[in-house]
Amino acid sequence: MLVDNRVEGDSRVQKIARSAAEAGWDVTLLGRSPDEVERRWQLGVAEVRLLPMPNPLDRRRHEFRRSWLRWPLAYRPGGIAEHRAHWVRAWQADLTVRAALLEQRARAGELDPGRLRRARRGLRLRATVARLVGRWVWLRTKMLNRVRSGRKFRNPWDRAYTLFWQVVQGDRAWRRLEPGLWDYELAYGPEIDRLRPDLIHAHDFRMLGVGARAKIRAAGQGRRVALVWDAHEFLPGIKPWRDHARWLPAHRAHEREYTPHADAVLTVSNDLAELLRREHRLPAPPAVLLNAPAAEHGPVDDAPPPEIRAECGLDADVPLLVYSGAAAPQRGLDTLVDALPRLPGVHVALVVNPALRYVEQLAARAARAGVADRLHVLPYVPHWQVVPFLSDADVGVIPIHRWPNHEIALITKFFEYSHARLPLVVSDVRTMAATVRETGQGEVFRAADVDDFVRAVGAVLADPARYRAAYDRPGLLESWTWRAQAEVLDGVYHRLLADAGPPPTPDPATPGAPLPDRPTAQGAIR
Structure with a gap:
């Protein structure tokens, strides 16, 4: 299995790898290391390896050039700006120590007044020069940063x-x-060739090309390799991760080139399956694996999950809204914060990555509105603990904006909230809104409309039992379990490797058995 991230935080990838391994397949999951160190651990009986990935090809040619006309004083790229800034700081640190030594000698009476005055004057002069040099370095570095950030690839020449x-x-x-994109090939390709897999499961659009090229190389050596492409999102509907005109056309071309090499396609919803079928002229819609929770994937001896109300310091009778997942402007979290002044006594818990700048901006926004004490920012918990962790809240909130990819799937947090039996308040993105209206498990509001959000929350808090009763519908939650998705996955593998025979079942009692789960594997962010 191939994924373009560090595995932690991607619950879909974790669940698929672990389920395949538990079904008897010999699974190695290759991800991207956050630094230059290769990392390994076990995910159930699947092996996880994070590969270092230098990315020199990700830098554009203009990043190596100077902009003489617009920013003539800018440092040349290559690290000289950082070197000069640290050199000035070291000089200033040295002058501070020398000044301290001088005062120490003065107190000890080792210097006559005239010599002391000259020494102090000399140090002040050097400090002034160092400060001026520091400003000069700052100015040239600022110009360099303008050069680096100035190219957005949206001018007529770039188009x-x-x-x-x-x-x-x-x-x-x-x-x-x-x-x-070649940086991924150079990091992952040699390791895939060394492993000589029978099947490659490529997660998302970047890994499709890596897997397809490995399949082609194997065929050139006379080996048959099956390729499964797991499309997490519809690429034409993604908000580009980079602010330039080349990103989306390039990735769409990359996807189109390598899709024909996939022996099977998986995705996250029926709507997305149909879009992929039309986009790539697939002979049949992809198989669907819903991003349902996998509570059974927790370690046997796992400690009880934390309690969300205890983490927030709230009593059981305090109304609590929860959002769990990725934090980004298009996720609509501003709506939650802006609604708090109009929801007296209501608290909001954000189970997100607290280190993100956007989360810090949300906290500052709440402080300006005078509701900082009712906004609680909590870190992720392991994905198998998410459902029990959320279950003590009163309402699960999904305020995402209307981007094409948000319209076509029931996302991970939808299933997590449902298994936690939380009444839902969701924006009017097509698939989730239609499901909530059909099941009666919550209320729908107009995306980014604070007034309508306040209305929806008020309706749910006024009669939460009415919405929770929707989960008593026979078969509803049973159809949204990971166990059912794992059966689909195993069926796809067996179909592609029909002549491989039954896979061996790992014996954890044998030497070299897998280590326990790495306890820091994080919850869902998609």
């Missing part, structure tokens, strides 16, 4: 460049438009 390579090379144009 013409993009169009030229699309016309000349077609779907091969990504090699010119987004050469950083």
Whole structure:
């Protein structure tokens, strides 16, 4: 299995790897290390390995050049700015120590007054020069930063460049438009070849090309490798991760080039399956694996999950809204914060990555509105603890904005809230809104509309039992379990490797058995 992240935080990848391994497949999950160190651990009986990935090809040619006309004083790229800034700081630190030594000698009476005055004057002069040099370095570094950030690839020249390579090379144009995709190939490719897999499960669009090229190389050596592409999102509907015109055309071309090499396609919803079928002219819609919770994946000796109300310091009768998942502007968390002044006594818990700048901005926004004491920012818990952790809240909130990919799937937190039996308040994105209206498990509001959000929350808090009763519907929650999804996954593998025979079942009592689960594997963020 291949994924372009560090595995922690991606519950879908964790669940798929662990379920496949528990079904008897010999699973190695390759992810990207956050630094230059390779890391290994066990996920159930699956092996996880994070590979270091240098990314020199991700840098554009203009990042190595100076901008003489617009920013003539900017340092040249390559690290000299950082070197000069640290050099000035070291000089100032040295002058501080020398001044302290001088005062120490003065108190000890080792210097006559005239010599002491000259020494002090000399140190003040050096400190002034160091300060001026520091300002000069700051100015040149600021210009360098302007050079680095000034190119957004949205001017007429860049649009013409993009169009030229699309016309000349077609779907091969990504090699010119987004050469950083080769960094993944150079990091993962040799290791895949060494492992000689029978099947490659490529998660999302970046890993599709890596898996397809490994399959092609194996075929050149006379080996058959099955390729499964797991499409987590609809690429044309993604908000580009970079603010330039080349990112989306390049990645779409990359995806189109390698999709024909996939022997099977998986995805997260029926709507997305149909979009992928049309986009890539697939002979049949992809198989669907819902992002349902897998509570059974917790360690046997796992400690009881934390309690969300205890983490927030709240009594059982205090109304508590919870949002669990990725924190980003398009997730609509501003709506929650802006609604708090109009929801007296109501508290909000954000189970997110607390270190993100956006989360800090939300906290500052709450402070300006005078509701900081009712906004609680909590870290992720392991994905198998998410459901019991959330269950003490009163309402599960999904305020995401109306982006194409938000419209077409029931996302992970939807299932987690449902298994926690929480009444829901969701924005009017198509699939989730339709499901909530059909099941009666919550209320729908207009995305980014604070007034309508306040109305929906008020309706749910006025009669929560009415919405919780929806979960008593026979078969509803049973159809949203990971166990059912794992059966689909195993069926796809067996179909592709029908001649491979039954896979062996690992014996944990044998030497070299897997280590326990790494306890820091985090909850869902998608």
